[in-house]
Amino acid sequence: MPHPHYDSSLRHRLGRTLRTPLGVTALTACLLVALVAVLGPALLGDRAAQIDTDAINQGSSAAHLLGTDQLGRDIAARVVVATRPTLRLTLLAAVIGVGGGLLLGVAPAVVGRRPGRLITAVVGVLVAFPGLLFLLFLATIFGVGTTGAVFAVGLAMVPPMARLVQNLTASVAGSDYVAAARILGVGRFRMVVRHLLPNIAEPSVLFATQATGGILVAFSGLSFLGLGVQPPQYDWGRLLNEQLNRVFVNPAAALAPGAAVVLTGLMFGLVGEVLAQAGGRRAPRAAEPGPPRPSPAAGETAATDDGALVRARGLRVTFPGGRQAVRGISLDIDAGEAVGLVGESGSGKSLSALALADLVPHPGRVSADTLRFDGADLRADPRLGTGLAMVFQDPMASLNPALRVGRQLAEVAEVHLGASRARAAALAVDRLGAVRIAAPERRARQRPHEYSGGMRQRAVIAMGLMGRPRLIIADEPTTALDTVVQKQVLGLLAEVREESGAALLLISHDLAVVAQVCERVLVMYAGLIVEDLPVGELLGGAAHPYTRALVGTAPTMTTDPGKELATIPGRPPEPGETGAGCPFAPRCDRARNRCHEDTPRLTDLGPGRRVACWYPVGPAATTSRTVEATS
Structure with missing residues (x-):
């Protein structure tokens, strides 16, 4: 299951992306299309259905912005009213395509090996079949009309969606945590819901969002060919079909439905692009507040370049x-x-x-x-x-x-x-x-x-x-x-x-x-620099116990072959495990109460040397190791 902090981070990235020019454009387009779909039939429904035999096939005018059709109905009003059925049928077909693709996509990971191979092979054959011919084939099978067109367009989306989900699922199904879940006896349905779908949700949603624009074009195309919405109902594709023969007489009447299809398809593409940016590394970054910084210690002067x-x-x-x-x-x-x-x-x-x-x-x-x-x-x-x-x-x-x-x-x-x-x-x-x-x-x-x-x-x-x-x-x-x-x-x-x-x-x-x-060495532990010293002092004059422990674990040419190598007890802390005090204190044999309570800062210890330790090792504890001994 995705970590709640990750979900929160995704929401924050989405919010930041929506404040970019691309995000504002996509959000504005979605709101505009939604308002037209919701309010259009209520405001212009009567005008779109009103027949006026005295205004048949008129051109653009103040009374009729895009002119009238063969029955004197206002074309602009009909384009607005057609927004709702066009979007409703498009989204319904998208639900069929996404749902069917998810079912076929995850099936090979949960059914037996032989049925899984059969499903994969069938999807491969369908994907190899030309998409347009497959769509027309399905439209012929389901017959003329709105219902047949919805099923034809939706099922035509299933193979590419299923192939994507199969590829994504295959990469997740081989993970160790999925194998562990199988060993623990997790059921197939729970396996899909808890382990597979959450880990492929982001790319699947992006693909579905952008593919919805293609569904809109495909559905409008079927209506334009007379295989989709039938009179007296109408959508943008049907309106384009009705006005195409007048394109040279009244171009606006013919181009308006086509422009509506193109612009709404671009809107779906923008939504997919916004989700892609919010879900990936291209998301705009907000400055993250860090922990309070102490006043600069010795050796950490103001940030001027100084060469x-x-x-x-x-x-x-x-x-x-x-x-x-x-x-x-x-x-x-x-x-x-x-x-x-x-x-x-x-x-x-x-x-x-x-x-x-x-x-x-x-x-x-x-x-x-x-x-x-x-x-x-x-x-x-x-x-x-x-x-x-x-x-x-x-x-x-x-x-x-x-x-x-x-x-x-x-x-x-x-x-x-x-x-x-x-x-x-x-x-x-x-x-x-x-x-x-x-x-x-x-x-x-x-x-x-x-x-x-x-x-x-x-x-x-x-x-x-x-x-x-x-x-x-x-x-x-x-x-x-x-x-x-x-x-x-x-x-x-x-x-x-x-x-x-x-x-x-x-x-x-x-x-x-x-x-x-090297000429100088920086020693890191638990995300902090704990010592900065000249390389000549590394093997013989290190002051931090951790640095000396590292040196002690490295064999030299003079190390007794029969002597067991030194090790550092315990393990380094994971990110987020460190609290108050020196992070090396639990593993340090020189640690005292102060080491567990206060975090030491990197401070000067001499020319070219800094150390973050409350009780650094003094010169008397130096060893006889030299750089040449390990060279």
Whole structure:
């Protein structure tokens, strides 16, 4: 069942979307059409039915805005009155199509394997049949008239709706929670209602809303052909049929019903677009109030750039339910500086980096008191262009397997630098050569699966170098690589920094990698930065107990092979589990009462050093480890 906070968030996003120009337009159109459908027959019903033999087939005039028909009836009044039956029949056909599509769509997931395969095959055959011919075939079977047209149009919508629901249901039915529900003996009906339909509701509603516009056109088309509404009843399609032979004499009379069909179809499309924006990442974001910020502590001065390439103050990443994965961190990265970001899984390292690049996945929300990159305020304009390059842990997730590598690199130059196709292709080959990929001309014509893991990582780095990045964010760039390739990639990053002057933010679990590459280290725990120190002090002079615990779990060349590796007791807190006090206190052997009651702030501990701890480790407790021991 969807989380109540998610439902609330969806309502808020819908409300914000309705305040955009698109939302206002869609809402205004819906209200206008609804008013015409409700009030039109009451206000103009008599005028639309009044026969005047003295005013037969007249043109537009002050008395008859769109003229009159062959019986002297006012055409404008008839178009208005036809709004209600046209919408009623359209929505009725939509209910048939959506209901039938849902039934056939979820059936393969709840019936036996053989009946499910049969239903899937039948739907596949119906979808392959041309839609217009299928509609006319059904209209012929059900016969001429309103009822037959409603069933024909509604059933014609069933196959595409069922195919969509089948595809969506198949992706949900394989989830662990569905398997667990089956093991617990949840009934088929309850399985559909509680586990399947809520998880496919959003795309199904969007499809149904936009398909309703097509149903309107299809139903009007049947009436226009004489297969739908029959006299004396009428809808827009019937009115268009009656006035078509006078299109050259009185164009307005013939075009008005057609314009009503087109504009109302566009209204349904706008409604679907509004729902799509409200349900997806394109929804306009409202500023989220964060927790009260304390006055700046030592080392957290006012947010002036001071030459810093990146400056963040109070950076937060919040997910539905108020769960904060990044809880108001502050950091600076100077131009050309290499900074390491370390911590256990779930500490918020990758989300912090993604927040800087405006890449936090939906439904996460990023807020900050200050967020600047190269002098620009990212809160006002998050576009970074080619000033920032991202190197992800899995290069296959960054490369499209269907496109050649050179083409993917060239696209960056075409979009961001405005280069011609030929110039961009030449630049892509040059960048592949710059990252030490042999035979770059040939390799540019290959696809990602033809590259080794190390070459794919190099290609992703080359993609970042298509522009002139000021900052390179490398998120676990060597995790999946062997030690030889890892050394090559790290060496390549060092060369890139030296040649381009770019700053580097390296995210890693491997302290030895950070010690080799970086100049400064930020240690994160539970969404907070708990220590900031020079890399030379990481392995021997860390002041925070958590940092020392991380160092203690990493074996070195001098570690006794027969000695059991050290571990950190307990587990890191989940977002939303942290309360008052130091988040590391439940796992810390130095914790005292104050640690459980008051949250320490990041404060200066010496030149270039900051720590968030009430009782930091003193110099006397330093170990004899050195950076060289793990290198």
